[in-house]
Amino acid sequence: MRIQLAQGVGLTVIPTTQFKTTRIAVHFLAPLQKADVAARTLLTSVLETASRKYPTQSELSAYLEGLFGASFGIGVGKEGRMHRVTASMNLLSDQLAQADLLAQGMAFLKQVLLHPLMVNGRFDEAIFTREQHNLKQYLESLEEDRQTQASLGLQALYFQDDPSQATPSFGTPAGLAKVTAKHLVAVYQQMLAQDRIEIVVLGNVDETAVQQLAGDFDFAPRRVDVEALDVDVPMHEVLTDQVIAPVIQAKLNLGYHVDTDYFGEKAYATIVANELFGGSALSKLFTNVREKASLAYYASSSFDQARHLVTVQTGIDAEKRDEVLQLITEQLQQIQQGDFTDAQLQTMKDGLIANRETAYDAPRFLARIGLLESLWPTQPHTLETFIQGVQAVSREQVMQAAQGFELQAIYTLENEVS
Amino acid sequence: MEKHNYPALGEALYTQTLPNGLRVLVVAKPDFHETYALFTTNYGAIDTSFVPLGETELVQQPAGIAHFLEHKMFEKADHDAFDLFGETGANANAYTSTTRTAYLFSASRAVDQNLNTLLDFVQDPYFTDKTVNKEKGIIGQEIQMYQDDPGWRLYLGLLGSLYPDHPASVDVTGTIDSIATITPEMLYQAHARFYHPSNMTLTVVGPVDPEHVIALVAANQAAKAFPAPQPIVRGVDWDLDKTSVIAHRELALPVVRPKVMVGIKGQTKIVDDEAGLKQQIATRLLLEALFGDSSPLYQKWYDAGLVDDSFDYGFEAQRTFNFATLGGDADDPTALIDALQQVIARGVDQPELTVERFERLKHAALGKYAMSLNSMSSIANGISSQSFGQVNLFDYQRLLQAVEFDDVLQAARQLFDPDAVASLVIYPSEEA
Numbered sequence: 086m087r088i089q090l091a092q093g094v095g096l097t098v099i100p101t102t103q104f105k106t107t108r109i110a111v112h113f114l115a116p117l118q119k120a121d122v123a124a125r126t127l128l129t130s131v132l133e134t135a136s137r138k139y140p141t142q143s144e145l146s147a148y149l150e151g152l153f154g155a156s157f158g159i160g161v162g163k164e165g166r167m168h169r170v171t172a173s174m175n176l177l178s179d180q181l182a183q184a185d186l187l188a189q190g191m192a193f194l195k196q197v198l199l200h201p202l203m204v205n206g207r208f209d210e211a212i213f214t215r216e217q218h219n220l221k222q223y224l225e226s227l228e229e230d231r232q233t234q235a236s237l238g239l240q241a242l243y244f245q246d247d248p249s250q251a252t253p254s255f256g257t258p259a260g261l262a263k264v265t266a267k268h269l270v271a272v273y274q275q276m277l278a279q280d281r282i283e284i285v286v287l288g289n290v291d292e293t294a295v296q297q298l299a300g301d302f303d304f305a306p307r308r309v310d311v312e313a314l315d316v317d318v319p320m321h322e323v324l325t326d327q328v329i330a331p332v333i334q335a336k337l338n339l340g341y342h343v344d345t346d347y348f349g350e351k352a353y354a355t356i357v358a359n360e361l362f363g364g365s366a367l368s369k370l371f372t373n374v375r376e377k378a379s380l381a382y383y384a385s386s387s388f389d390q391a392r393h394l395v396t397v398q399t400g401i402d403a404e405k406r407d408e409v410l411q412l413i414t415e416q417l418q419q420i421q422q423g424d425f426t427d428a429q430l431q432t433m434k435d436g437l438i439a440n441r442e443t444a445y446d447a448p449r450f451l452a453r454i455g456l457l458e459s460l461w462p463t464q465p466h467t468l469e470t471f472i473q474g475v476q477a478v479s480r481e482q483v484m485q486a487a488q489g490f491e492l493q494a495i496y497t498l499e500n501e502v503s
Numbered sequence: 504m505e506k507h508n509y510p511a512l513g514e515a516l517y518t519q520t521l522p523n524g525l526r527v528l529v530v531a532k533p534d535f536h537e538t539y540a541l542f543t544t545n546y547g548a549i550d551t552s553f554v555p556l557g558e559t560e561l562v563q564q565p566a567g568i569a570h571f572l573e574h575k576m577f578e579k580a581d582h583d584a585f586d587l588f589g590e591t592g593a594n595a596n597a598y599t600s601t602t603r604t605a606y607l608f609s610a611s612r613a614v615d616q617n618l619n620t621l622l623d624f625v626q627d628p629y630f631t632d633k634t635v636n637k638e639k640g641i642i643g644q645e646i647q648m649y650q651d652d653p654g655w656r657l658y659l660g661l662l663g664s665l666y667p668d669h670p671a672s673v674d675v676t677g678t679i680d681s682i683a684t685i686t687p688e689m690l691y692q693a694h695a696r697f698y699h700p701s702n703m704t705l706t707v708v709g710p711v712d713p714e715h716v717i718a719l720v721a722a723n724q725a726a727k728a729f730p731a732p733q734p735i736v737r738g739v740d741w742d743l744d745k746t747s748v749i750a751h752r753e754l755a756l757p758v759v760r761p762k763v764m765v766g767i768k769g770q771t772k773i774v775d776d777e778a779g780l781k782q783q784i785a786t787r788l789l790l791e792a793l794f795g796d797s798s799p800l801y802q803k804w805y806d807a808g809l810v811d812d813s814f815d816y817g818f819e820a821q822r823t824f825n826f827a828t829l830g831g832d833a834d835d836p837t838a839l840i841d842a843l844q845q846v847i848a849r850g851v852d853q854p855e856l857t858v859e860r861f862e863r864l865k866h867a868a869l870g871k872y873a874m875s876l877n878s879m880s881s882i883a884n885g886i887s888s889q890s891f892g893q894v895n896l897f898d899y900q901r902l903l904q905a906v907e908f909d910d911v912l913q914a915a916r917q918l919f920d921p922d923a924v925a926s927l928v929i930y931p932s933e934e935a
Contacts (some may be wrong), residue, residue, distance in 0.1 A: 103534045106874050142805065146797035153870025177870045192570045211806070219811045226759040226832065231651050331757040331932075334647045367589040376583075379637060382644035400648055428590075435592030435612075440535040442611035446879060 087459045088296060090284075092306035096299045097455040099287040106175050107231050107288030108448045111194060111302075112456055113170040113280040116312075117249040120168035122161070123256025124264045124272040129159035129170060130216040131269070135202040135209060152186055153177040157193070165314035165391035170276065172198055175448070187290060191298040195323050199277070199302070206270065224258045227300045228330070230396065231498060235336035239396060239496040243340035245320055250392065281309040285455040287448055295343050296398060314460060315347055316392045317476045326494045334382065335403035335499035338412065341395040343388070344489030346470070348464040351391060351489075353474040354482035358490075359388040359395055360433040361420055361483065367432060369416035369425075370397065373497065380409050396492055403499040420487040421482060430483065434475050441471050504717055509582065513821040516886070516897055518712035519721075524701025524732045527720050528886050528895070529713040532879060536611045538709025539879040539889040542621050546697035547602035548677075549670040549823065552738025556695045556730065556868040561738045564693060565684045566670070567677015570599040571642060572690050576606065576625055578634050584624035593617045599675050602822045604697075605887060607879065614711060616717055622705070622723050628694045630687035639682055646676045653758045657929050661764045661828065664749040664925035669742035671824045701732035704890035708883040741823045743770045745923035751840075752925075755932040760832045765843045768923040769825035775892020781902050783820050785910040786827070786918060788864050790816045792911070793846060793855050794829060795864070800846070800855050809839055827918060837885065847924055851915045861908045872899055 088096045139145035149155045159172045172194055175184040202209045228234040237253055244250035252260070267433055272324075286295045320342055345355045356364075363370035363386025370384040384399040401409050419425065444450040445468055454466050507516045517529040551564045576597070577584045587594035593610035606625050610617045649655050659674055666672040676682075707716050748768055773779045794801055794816045804810045814831035833839040846853070875881050885896035893903070 104877050108876055116748070141801040141802055143797045143799055146795070147863065150797055150867035154867030154874070155870070156874075175874060177874055181873055182870065214809065215806070218808070222760060222811065222832065222834075223813075229653050229760075263522070333650045334644065340767050365589065366594065367586060375641075379640045379644075382648050384643070402644075432590050432592070436589060436594070437592075439592035439609075439611045443609060446535045446537050448877065 087462070088298075090300060091304055093309040094304045094306070095459050096284045096286070096296060097459055098290065098292040098295045099285070099451060099455050100290055100292060101287065101451070102289050103173055103446075104288060104448050104466040105178055105181055107178050107190070107290060108173065108175050108452050109187070109190055109194065110171055110173040110285045110452050110456070111198065112285070113276050114164065114167045114283065115280045116186065117163065117166050117168045118343065121260070121264070121268075121272055122168055122252060122254060124269055125168060125170055125258030125276065126161050126255040127217055127220055127261060127264055128269060128273055128276070129161060129210050130220055131212055132197055132201055132218060133159050135212055136197045137200045137202055138196045140202050152189055152193070153182050154188065155190060161254050165316055166312070166349065167314060168254065180289055187286075187288070187295070191301065195302055201273070207266050207410055208269060209241045209396070210266065213269065217261065217264065221258055221261055231330070231332055231334070231336055232400070234330070235338045235496060235498045236396070236398060238326060238328055238498065239338040239340050239494060240325050243394065243494040244318060244494050245324065246321075247316070250316055250318070263424065278305065279307055281307070283456055283459045285452045287452045287455065306333055314391060318342070321493065322490060323492055323495060325495045327499070329501060330498055332498060332500055334400045335406065335497065337399045337401055337406055337409055338496045339397040339492060340494035340496075341397075341490040342493050343393050343395050343486070345390070345393055345486070347390060347461070350477070351486065354478050354486035355388060355395075355489075356437065357430070357475060357478045358420060358470065358483045358486040359386055360387045360437055361425060361429065362395070362417060362487065363397055365436050366435055367429075369419060369438070370413065373416055374399070374412050378412060380405055380412060384413075406497060406499070417487060417490055421484055423484045425480075427480065430480055434478070437475050438472050438495070441468060504714065507895075507897070509900070511899060512900060514876065514897050516895060517717070521700070521721055521724050523724050523729050524699070525720070525724055525732060526704045526890060527717050528704060528890055529711065530708040530882055530886065531711055531713055532708060532882075533710050534877055535710055537609055537879045538611070538614045538707065538711055539607065539609050539883040540618060540621055540708075541605050541607045541706045541883050542625050542703065543603055543605040543706070543887050543890060544697050544703045545602070546604055546693075546702065547600050548673060548675040549601050549739045550737055551670060552696065553696055554736040555692050556699070556733065560734070562692070563738070564689055565674070565677060566673045566681040567642070568685055568689060568693055569604055570675050570677065571638065571682055571685050572637055572693055573597045573599045573604050573606075574642060575635065575690060575752060575825050576628065577629055578630045579624070579627070585625070587620045588617055591616060601671055601675065603888070607883075614709070618707070618716070618719055619723055622720065625698065626727060628691060628698075630690045632687060635685060635687050635690070637690065637778045639685070642676060642682055643679050646674070646679055649674070649676065651731055653756050653762060655929055656754065656756060657762050657764050657830075657927060658828070660752065660754060661681060661766045661925060661927045664752055664927055665766045665768045665826055666742055666747075666824060667745050667749060669824060670739055671742065671821070692712045693777045696735065699732060700729055702735060704887065706883050706887040706890060708879045708886065713906045739823055741772060743768070743772065743824070745770060745920060748923055748925050750925060751927075753928045753930060755930050758929055758931050760933065761834070761836045762830070762929040763833045763836045763839050763926065764828055764830035765840060765924060767827040767847060767916065767918055767920070769820070769827070770920065770923060770924070771917050773820040773825050775889055775894060775900070779820065779892075780894050780898065781906055781910065782914060783818065784868075784899075784903050785906050785914040786818045788861065788868065788906065789856070789911045789914045789918070790827060791864055792860055793853060794928075797860070798855050808834065809842060836930075840926045840928070844921060844924060847919045848921045851912050853915065856911065856915070858908050861911055864905065864932045865903065868903055869900065872903065872909065
């Protein structure tokens with residue numbers, strides 16, 4: 086249950102004795118349209134590296150070692166139309182450590198987030214320069230992982246008319262190059278003062294005690310406009326992009342617009358339809374494209390609920406591209422026409438339910454559910470709701486959901502133009 | 504059934520060795536949904552040479568056969584074992600390493616049925632010319648995909664420099680040429696030898712009743728006939744010889760940034776017993792003290808731009824070989840290699856290695872270890888990976904507590920030999 090610490094600042098405490106750890110996550114959320122994502126990503130590196138109390142990485146790491154090897158990191162992501170910066174820690178539970186690690190962890194996060202290493206109102210010059218350089222190197226080397234390159238390439242193609250969605254959550258080298266030391270301070274202050282903040286704490290903890298500790302952040306109230314989180318871009322003709330790179334295995338990625346709602350019947354039908362299409366290891370893509378036809382080393386699909394998007398990713402021989410594309414289209418048509426058995430449908434549902442139950446064993450997932458409950462407060466996020474939602478899906482609904490898959494983007498990464 | 508209690512961790516391990524030699528290990532975790540099971544054979548990519556069951560002479564099989572066999576185990580005459588798991592909602596998978604092959608499932612329901620499926624499909628080989636030839640295409644794709652992964656090329660290239668005369672350096676998948684020669688007969692021969700229950704373990708972790716699991720497995724095994732257990736004669740032997748190390752090599756690949764990996768070949772035998780696990784712990788603490796996040800040396804290198812966040816280090820101890828790796832992306836590969844070699848040349852004389860830091864790193868390691876016991880898969884993989892030795896995952900806490908500063912110094916003495924060092928650089932090729 087969300088507790089409001091101040092206007093626009095929430096706390097969700099999830100007490101459980103299941104784990105040996107306590108997890109803390111502090112989320113900062115800003116509308117993507119206004120967020121300078123490259124600057125926010127650089128900010129995470131700068132904040133992670135040094136603070137007033139822990140001015141060097143080695144001092145900061147040594148402090149964490151003293152907390153029974155607590156892990157700490159700051160990352161970025163997207164929640165539909167929002168950009169998220171998340172500082173998180175995993176600590177040994179207070180009971181196992183026989184120490185107040187939760188309190189020390191919260192105090193540490195407060196130091197790191199609120200008291201960075203600054204000189205005359207600027208971040209340390211050397212740290213700024215080096216982290217900008219390192220992040221640039223990292224962003225440029227992403228294409229060394231060809232699956233990542235293909236998936237980012239498809240995203241850029243699919244959302245070509247919506248720059249905030251086309252850009253990765255961590256920005257681009259071009260965006261990063263524009264970030265100045267002065268600008269970074271402004272972005273930092275804006276994040277602290279204006280972002281919606283959601284704190285989630287999970288573990289063997291006492292809610293009142295956590296509330297007191299979270300209050301110590303003393304985040305000021307802020308006005309947060311509640312607007313739709315999901316992204317639904319208008320349909321367009323099929324876009325194609327063919328990128329040449331020195332690869333041995335070619336990649337073919339597809340993007341489909343799907344007709345869905347976020348938590349309603351359509352969403353559950355789309356979840357099941359995607360599972361049958363390429364979400365499961367028993368899916369049509371896996372069994373027919375990869376296994377039976379030996380046309381791909383991997384072939385799968387995923388459903389991005391908040392963005393009304395289903396993507397297909399495959400690794401193939403470049404000369405088989407058209408054959409694979411044809412076969413993928415046929416798999417989708419089969420689902421649209423109801424060419425699957427009731428037993429197959431139940432298998433997909435059982436798989437989805439088993440994966441969901443298993444996910445409830447992970448602190449990270451449970452803490453994420455805590456965030457989603459805050460962001461979508463009218464929607465129940467319990468395990469039971471999910472199981473009921475999936476079980477209620479009929480074969481007609483699956484067919485209908487699949488009929489709503491509209492191919493919008495075809496991205497190819499290959500050695501030479503075929 | 505034996506029960507081993509670990510009260511400081513709140514864990515217990517139940518074990519039982521069945522009459523046919525299969526060792527069963529169970530950890531009950533009633534608060535969780537997931538059950539994770541691993542059926543593992545002490546057979547991996549390095550085991551291409553062995554004496555077949557009932558014979559007396561060593562045979563040599565093609566590189567990549569253990570991995571090929573793993574892929575082919577799922578396919579049966581009229582079904583795919585993979586589907587049997589999937590039909591209950593479970594996830595199945597398998598992997599092959601240099602020294603092990605493991606088959607696994609993760610399930611939240613129908614655990615008994617999935618346990619029987621796991622035991623049955625791995626113990627019922629079915630290979631034909633047709634299915635074997637088809638698999639060559641699928642694995643060929645897998646081999647190609649790894650060729651596009653510069654991190655893997657770097658790692659494998661370094662193993663090639665450390666172990667030029669030992670199968671540790673052969674890619675687990677083999678090569679397109681080596682797998683082309685694989686036949687059903689070879690697969691049957693390898694299966695008969697290495698998939699004997701006495702060379703396998705079953706690990707089950709989750710909300711299960713250990714007594715029930717062991718009874719189920721015992722009944723399953725009692726219904727099958729196996730030849731009497733015989734010791735396995737393997738062609739592969741220890742490689743601890745520094746004279747074969749290739750000191751430096753370079754590759755050009757379509758990468759954006761140069762990549763460096765430096766390896767140190769281990770020259771002492773480390774086996775899965777208490778002394779071996781302690782030595783591994785001491786060696787990892789040594790590497791962390793010198794190269795970890797809190798090391799002043801690492802800080803200096805980071806500040807100077809010699810390394811960045813991609814810098815990493817590790818120590819692997821496997822059956823017949825062990826080695827350390829250090830490296831990452833580097834703007835100036837030569838400078839990083841020089842810096843690493845200087846540290847290695849200092850041997851036991853390391854300014855970063857103080858008693859105070861040792862104690863703090865040990866404290867951190869105890870916490871990280873306990874935190875790692877949060878997930879069914881990490882417990883099961885930890886138990887399984889040591890299931891052929893004398894120690895288990897839960898002994899780790901006691902052994903870690905027993906490691907002293909002198910053990911870390913001793914690890915430095917044993918590992919840091921400048922003559923046992925290999926370096927490999929991947930430079931961007933011109934076309935990238």
